Amino acid sequence: MLRFAPSELTDAELALQAEVREFLAVELPRGSFAPGLGMAGARDERFSRALAARGWLGMALPRRYGGAERGVVDRFIVVEELLRWGAPVRYHWVADRQSGPLILRYGSEAQRQRFLPAICRGEASFSIGMSEPEAGSDLAAVQTRAARASGGWSLTGTKLWTGGAHENDWCVVLCRTSEEDDRHRGLTQVILDLHAPGVSVRPIAYLDGSEFFNEVVLDRVFVADELVIGEVGSGWAQNTSELAYERSGPERWLSTYLVLEQYLREHGASDERAQAAIGEAVAGWWGIRTLSLSVARLLDAGQAPVAEAALVKELGTRFEQEVLDAIWQLVPDPPDPAAESLFERLLAAAILGAPSFTIRGGTNEILRTVAARALRA
C-alpha cells in the first residue's frame, strides 16, 4: 500500500494562503470577471504579471533565477486558491508548473538565465509538445525527427493536442534524435520557438467550440544546440520526471469545484438531495486534498513520488467528474451555455470539459498501470 502522510499547514503556509485569498478578493473580486474551471481559466497576461509581482510565479525556483525559493507546498497553496477562484491562469500555467522546474533541473546555465527569470516575471509562455498523431499514451512512439544541422537540429514532424500553441512563445518538444534498439533512448527534449520559420499551427475546435487545442506541423524548423534540454538522447527520463509535477497538483481535483460553489450560491441547499451531493463532494475534496498535499510534501523532500502522483490524479480526475454528475442531477433541464445564470454556464462548460479530465496529462488507464507497478514493488 502506498502511504500518504497527512500534514497541517504551518503558520507561514497559512499566512500565504490568507495573503492569496486577500489578493484575489481585491484584485479579482467575484462578479468582476468570468471565472474558469480549474486550469481552463482565461488567459490574462496582466493578471499573470500581477501574480509575478507578488512572487507567485516560479515561486519554487531559486532566487538567483528570479524565483522565491518557496517550495512545492507553497506553490500548491497559491495554485489551489487560484483554481478554486476560477482565476485566469492560462498564460503562465505550463511555464510555472512544469517548464520552469524542468529547465531548472535539466537545462544548461544559459537556458536557466534566459528562461527562468522571464517565467518568474510572467513574460514567457510555454506549450507542451508531447503527443503526436501516432503517439498518445504510447509516448515513446513519437515520430518527430530532429536531423543534425549546422549548429543545431532541424525538426520535422507533427505535434497534436498542443494547448496554446497559437498564442504561446515556446514549446518543449519531445523528438527523436537517433534510432535505437531501445526506443526509450534516442529521444530528446528541445525548446522550440513557436514563431520560428517552418512552424505552422492549426487550431482544433474542442467540444465546446473553443480553439485552444492545436495541430503543430514542423517543417525543417531549426533549433539551435543551446536550446536542447539536458543530454541529447535522454529525453525520455527527463520527460518522465516532468510528469510527477504535471500529475500531482490541485488542478487534478478542482476542475468542477466552482460548479458546486455557484450552485449553492444561486440555489441554496434546502433539500436532502442537494445536501447529500454537497456533503459527499466536500468530504471527497477534504480527503483527496490531504493525499495531494502529502505528494507535494514528498516533492519538497526531494523525492520523486511518480506512483503516488499517478494514484492521486487517477482518483482526483474521476472525482471531478462525479462531483459534476451529482450537481448536474439536481438540475431539471439541459443547461444553456449562454444562460444569464453563471451557475448554468459553468455547468455547461463542465459537462463539455469533463471528458478531458481523465485523459489530459496521462489517461487514467496509463496512470493505473504506473500506480499498480509501484503497488507490487
Place this chain on the structure above:
Amino acid sequence: MSTAGALAVLRERGGDSAAESALLGAWLLAQAGLEGRDSDVTVAPGGARDSVVLREGRVSGTAHGVPWARDAARIALLIDGQVAVVERTAAAIEPREDLAGDAGDTVVFERAVARSAPGVDPEALLVRGALTRIALMAGALERACAIAIEHAGERHQFGRPIASFQAVQQHLVTIAQQAALAAVAADTTARDRGAFEIAAGKLLANRAALSAGRAAHQVMGARGTTREHPLGQLTRRLWVWRSQYGDEHYWSTRLGAAVARAGADSVYPAITAGSSILSV
C-alpha cells in the same frame, strides 16, 4: 488508555472490546458526569429497530446489535438525550451474531434499574462512534489491500501473475486509493477530533468499505468468498461498521447541510480548515 492510544489499538487489531469501551462507554458516561474511567461498559449503538424508554430511573424495551453485551459489566444507552447505565445482570441478553459473526447482542430491558443523567446530544454520540469506526475501517482496509496485492502478485493464470492484467490492476488501484483515503481520515481524526473531519472521514471510510471491499473480493476470486480466507472476515466487519454510527446518507446530508448553512463563500475555507471554522 488515551483516546489516540485506544484508536490505534482499534486500527491495529480490528475489534477490541476494551478499547471500544474506553472510547465509547467511558466517554459517554463522562459526558453525562456519571463516572470517569469505566473500563467495561458497552454502548448500544441505537438504530431504527430499537425501542427503549427511560421512566422513573428504569429502562424498558429492546436494544439491538449491542457489541459484546454478553461480556460487558454494564450497558450504556442514550435515550432522549439521557444517558442510562444498566448493570448487565439487570437485563436479558439474547446472544446474536452480526454480519461478521461478532457478538452483536439483543438486550431486553424490563424496568431495569438505571443510573442516568441528562445532557448528551445524540449527534455527539454519532460523532464519537464514527471516530471509532473510522479507525477500525482504516485498519481493515489496509489489511485487505495487502491481501489483494499479495495475492495478485502470486496467483498465476494464463501463465502470468494476475497483477499483470490491466483489468486486475484497476481493482488494485481502487483498493489502494480507497485504503489511502480511509488511512488519512483515521490519521487526521486521531489527532484532530472535530466533527467536520469525523463526518468527512466516516463518509470516506464508508465509501471505501463498499468499493474497495468489492474490488478486493474480485481480485481474490472464489477463495475470498469462503470462511477459510481472512479477506471475508475483514469485509464482513467493514460492512457492519459502515452501517454503524452514520451511513453515507446520514453523514452526507449532515455535512452538506452544515456547509450550506455557512454559505457559498465558506465552502472552500471549510475544506481547508475544517472544524476550526465550521461546526457540523
